[in-house]
Structure formats: structure tokens, C-alpha cells
Amino acid sequence: MPDTRARLRAAGPSLGLALAAGIAGVAGSYLLAGFTPGFVVAPVEATLSRAMPDVVVRYAILLLGSLGQQLNLLTALVLTTLLFALAAGLSRGIGRQVGVPFVGAALAASVVWGMTVTLTGAPVLALGAALPVGLAVAVPDLTALAASDPGRRVDAGRRSALGVLGAALGFGLLSYVVGGRGDSGGGALESSEERRATTEDLLAEAEEKSLPVEGLEPLVSENFYTVDISSVDPDVNAEDWSLTITGAIAEDVALSYDDLTGMDSESKFVSLRCVGESLNGKKMDNALWEVVPIADVLERAGLDLDQCCVRLRAADDYYQVFPVEALKRGYLVYGMNGEALPRAHGYPVRTLIPGHWGEINVKWLTEMEILEQDAEGYWEKRGWHGTGPVTTVAKFHVVNRLDDGRVQVAGHAYAGTRGISRVEVSTDGGESWADATLSEELPGEDVWRQWAYEYDAPGEEHDVVVRAYEGDGTRQPRERREAFPRGATGWVTRTVSPE
Numbered sequence: 001m002p003d004t005r006a007r008l009r010a011a012g013p014s015l016g017l018a019l020a021a022g023i024a025g026v027a028g029s030y031l032l033a034g035f036t037p038g039f040v041v042a043p044v045e046a047t048l049s050r051a052m053p054d055v056v057v058r059y060a061i062l063l064l065g066s067l068g069q070q071l072n073l074l075t076a077l078v079l080t081t082l083l084f085a086l087a088a089g090l091s092r093g094i095g096r097q098v099g100v101p102f103v104g105a106a107l108a109a110s111v112v113w114g115m116t117v118t119l120t121g122a123p124v125l126a127l128g129a130a131l132p133v134g135l136a137v138a139v140p141d142l143t144a145l146a147a148s149d150p151g152r153r154v155d156a157g158r159r160s161a162l163g164v165l166g167a168a169l170g171f172g173l174l175s176y177v178v179g180g181r182g183d184s185g186g187g188a189l190e191s192s193e194e195r196r197a198t199t200e201d202l203l204a205e206a207e208e209k210s211l212p213v214e215g216l217e218p219l220v221s222e223n224f225y226t227v228d229i230s231s232v233d234p235d236v237n238a239e240d241w242s243l244t245i246t247g248a249i250a251e252d253v254a255l256s257y258d259d260l261t262g263m264d265s266e267s268k269f270v271s272l273r274c275v276g277e278s279l280n281g282k283k284m285d286n287a288l289w290e291v292v293p294i295a296d297v298l299e300r301a302g303l304d305l306d307q308c309c310v311r312l313r314a315a316d317d318y319y320q321v322f323p324v325e326a327l328k329r330g331y332l333v334y335g336m337n338g339e340a341l342p343r344a345h346g347y348p349v350r351t352l353i354p355g356h357w358g359e360i361n362v363k364w365l366t367e368m369e370i371l372e373q374d375a376e377g378y379w380e381k382r383g384w385h386g387t388g389p390v391t392t393v394a395k396f397h398v399v400n401r402l403d404d405g406r407v408q409v410a411g412h413a414y415a416g417t418r419g420i421s422r423v424e425v426s427t428d429g430g431e432s433w434a435d436a437t438l439s440e441e442l443p444g445e446d447v448w449r450q451w452a453y454e455y456d457a458p459g460e461e462h463d464v465v466v467r468a469y470e471g472d473g474t475r476q477p478r479e480r481r482e483a484f485p486r487g488a489t490g491w492v493t494r495t496v497s498p499e
């Protein structure tokens with residue numbers, strides 16, 4: 001027995017081993033949970049982004065975009081690995097003091113399991129983190145017990161720590177590949193023959209009406225932008241989902257997924273744009289959504305709301321506050337382009353509020369809280385004023401050289417529910433203007449249009465300027481304004497070179 005104890009104590013340095021255990025734990029968690037809230041790094045990242053000073057978040061997510069978020073995720077990844085490493089190192093130290101084989105390993109596994117359950121609330125998935133950590137910590141005990149020659153024990157210990165580190169890295173790589181699989185949401189949408197036919201007709205109509213311009217996003221976006229407060233999206237089950245209507249009403253109301261999808265629905269084109277995007281940014285897109293008017297849901301619940309406001313809450317702890325009047329004209333949405341809503345866009349149910357900035361179109365919706373008084377939403381608390389109507393914009397993303405030597409320029413124009421009636425292009429920096437070709441209008445009260453224009457290349461560098469007109473003929477304001485806090489304005493200008 002004393003011999004065993006001595007062997008365990010002598011079994012090599014633990015820093016590499018602890019680190020290996022940390023890596024193995026995070027990797028194992030990812031292997032089981034994938035990129036979902038069950039992955040131990042997810043709650044750490046969410047906590048980091050909620051705790052970040054307002055000024056940082058204001059710009060980090062909306063302006064730095066995915067880069068800010070990736071930095072945050074990386075920080076959370078490193079922190080969690082170190083936390084696990086610390087747990088493994090301390091447990092191993094205690095195990096060596098006790099001198100009974102595998103006590104350290106069992107302790108490390110238990111502690112990591114406990115930490116992971118506390119963070120994620122998912123006891124079974126937490127085994128994905130706990131078991132690899134326990135295993136890594138157990139390796140030196142195994143080697144030490146197996147080594148017969150006392151003189152080689154320390155060496156064996158050192159070698160095994162390196163071996164475990166190598167194995168942990170390999171395991172991490174494997175988990176990264178395997179864990180990045182499957183995703184809920186975005187699957188088949190159960191709907192009647194008739195509804196499916198309508199959806200297909202509308203998608204075909206959008207394809208037909210899209211201008212034939214190389215490199216121009218079609219009228220139904222192929223790559224719809226996302227903006228999220230967390231790197232890891234909620235992973236909500238439709239069967240478990242319900243929407244509760246609470247707050248300043250006589251009695252709470254609950255609506256299940258089946259209740260919602262059992263109601264009469266419509267296929268609707270609705271465009272979205274993020275208040276935080278730069279003037280010629282790319283956070284503006286359009287899709288065909290399967291929607292139920294919120295007015296119908298309220299009627300079904302016998303609610304005739306005359307309160308001022310509503311606070312929508314979501315599974316990622318996001319929340320937004322805006323007028324009940326806007327809510328009444330909004331939609332609950334469970335389908336996108338003929339499929340179930342993809343997880344990234346709010347599966348199983350989100351809201352769409354026509355004409356308003358993207359931020360109030362709450363994804364992974366869980367609750368509608370009726371308020372007697374106005375309050376601040378997630379972004380408003382951080383200084384933004386993004387709950388109102390969108391500003392008018394003509395984006396300019398495409399410059400093509402045609403075979404006949406002419407130049408083709410193109411983009412999208414959007415003015416929310418005010419609509420777009422005309423787009424003008426200047427190829428001399430704003431001196432003279434000509435009408436661009438517009439894509440035919442799609443049905444719907446809140447849909448963008450494409451514009452395109454061709455001209456003879458002037459043979460020298462020139463500024464091309466674009467401006468849109470709203471449905472009633474109002475010209476888009478020329479005044480330049482930054483995105484913060486109410487959305488960018490101004491005419492987009494791009495310098496086009498002669499070749």
C-alpha cells in the first residue's frame with residue numbers, strides 16, 4: 001500500500017495533464033451536444049455577452065458583426081477549458097494526497113459534471129464533459145500502477161501526460177468534426193396540398209421576377225443574414241414550445257405549436273433589415289414566410305388589447321418592447337421558403353412586424369407580455385432606437401462589365417411598408433440622373449425590389465450614386481447618418497474604375 005501511494009505521488013507533472021483534461025472535457029461536451037445550449041461553452045459565452053459593458057456590446061455585435069461574436073466565443077472557449085483544467089488539476093492533486101488510485105479521476109469527473117449541469121441544466125449531456133476529464137486524469141494512475149521499474153516512474157508519468165495531451169487534441173479534432181452535425185428546424189413543413197402549391201407558386205413568381213443580373217441576390221434571398229445576441233442559438237423543440245400571453249390582461253393565455261399551425265395561415269413575402277448595418281451593408285434580405293396574423297391569435301384568445309405596449313421575450317433571453325398597435329399588424333411565423341423555420345431564424349416560432357427594423361422581429365419567441373407603460377428593450381437599453389419604421393435605402397452591391405463593353409450596376413431598394421416606386425442612378429457623381437430598371441413588384445406590404453442600370457463606360461474613374469423613391473413619390477433623404485442609434489441614411493455612392 002505505501003508503495004502504491006508513493007508511486008501515485010511520483011506520477012509526473014500535472015500541468016499538461018490538467019490542460020489535456022480541460023480540452024478533452026470541452027471537446028466531449030461538443031461531441032454530445034453539438035452547437036446547442038447544451039454545449040458547456042454556450043452559457044459561458046451568453047453570460048459574457050450579457051455582462052459586457054453596453055458601449056462594447058452596442059458596437060461589438062451590430063458593427064463588428066460576427067467578428068465581435070467570434071472573439072467572444074473564443075474567450076468563452078478558453079475560459080471553460082481553463083476552468084475544467086483547474087478542476088482536473090486540483091482533483092488530481094487531492095487524489096495523489098489520498099493515495100488511492102482513481103480517486104482524483106472520480107473527483108474530477110464529478111466536479112466537471114456538477115459545473116456543466118449548473119451551467120447548461122442538461123444532466124445527461126454533461127456526461128460528455130465529465131467522462132473525458134475523468135478518463136484523462138485516470139491515465140497517470142494507470143501508467144504508474146503498470147510501471148514495474150521504480151526508476152522509470154517519473155519518466156513514464158511525464159510521457160503519459162504528453163500522450164494524454166496529444167490524445168485530447170486528437171479527441172478535440174474528432175469532436176469538432178462530429179459535433180458540428182445536424183440541426184433542428186428547417187425541416188419539412190407539414191401543410192396541406194393547397195398551401196404547398198401556393199408556396200411553390202409564389203417562390204416561382206419571385207424567381208421569375210428577379211432581374212437577370214450576375215451576382216445580384218434574387219428577390220428571395222439565397223443567403224439570409226442573421227443577427228443574434230448569442231453565438232449559440234437556442235435549440236427549441238416544437239412539441240415543447242408554447243407561447244404565453246401575460247401581463248396586463250385578465251388571465252394568462254397559452255398557445256401550443258399545434259394550436260398555431262392549426263390556424264389559418266398565409267404565405268407572405270416580408271423583407272428584414274437590421275438597424276445596426278452600415279448604409280451599404282448586407283443585413284437586409286427577403287423571404288417567403290408562413291404566417292398567422294397576430295390579430296387572429298388575439299381574437300382567438302378573446303383579447304382586445306388597448307394597452308400601450310408589448311414586451312416580447314425569447315428563449316435566448318432577448319426581449320423587445322414596442323407599441324401594441326404595431327403588434328396587431330404583425331405575424332407569428334413558423335415557415336420560411338416552404339420549409340419549417342430554420343433554427344438560425346427562430347425555430348419553431350418568431351414574429352414579423354411589417355415595416356419595422358429587424359430587432360423587433362423576435363426569434364425563438366416564448367412570451368408576449370402586455371404592458372401598461374413603455375419600457376426599454378434589449379437594444380434600447382444599450383442606446384439604440386431601433387423599434388420604429390425602417391429608413392429608405394437603395395443598396396449598390398453589383399458592378400458588372402458586360403461583353404459589349406457597357407457597365408451594369410445593380411442592387412436592392414427598400415422602404416418598409418412605404419414601398420419603392422422608382423430608383424435613379426447617376427454615373428457622374430450626382431449631376432445628372434436616369435431611371436433604373438426595377439424588378440416587378442412582389443405581393444406583400446413590406447417587400448424590397450431590385451434595381452439595375454446599364455451605361456457606356458466613360459473610360460475614366462467615375463462616381464455612381466443611387467437613390468430611391470418611396471411608393472408615394474417621396475425621395476430618399478440625401479443626408480448622411482451613421483447607423484447608431486436610428487439606422488443609417490444617405491445616398492450610396494461607389495467609385496467605379498475604367499476597367
Ligand SMILES: Nc1nc2c(c(=O)[nH]1)N[C@H]1C(S)=C(S)[C@@H](COP(=O)(O)O)O[C@H]1N2
Nearest residue numbers: 225226227228229274314318358359362363
Ligand atoms: N430572440 C432573438 N430575436 C432576435 C434577435 C436576437 O438576437 N434574439 N436579433 C434581432 C435582430 S437585431 C435582427 S436584425 C433580426 C434578424 O433576424 P434574422 O436573424 O432572421 O435575419 O432578428 C431580431 N430578433
Ligand SMILES: [Mo]
Nearest residue numbers: 274275358359
Ligand atoms: Mo438588428
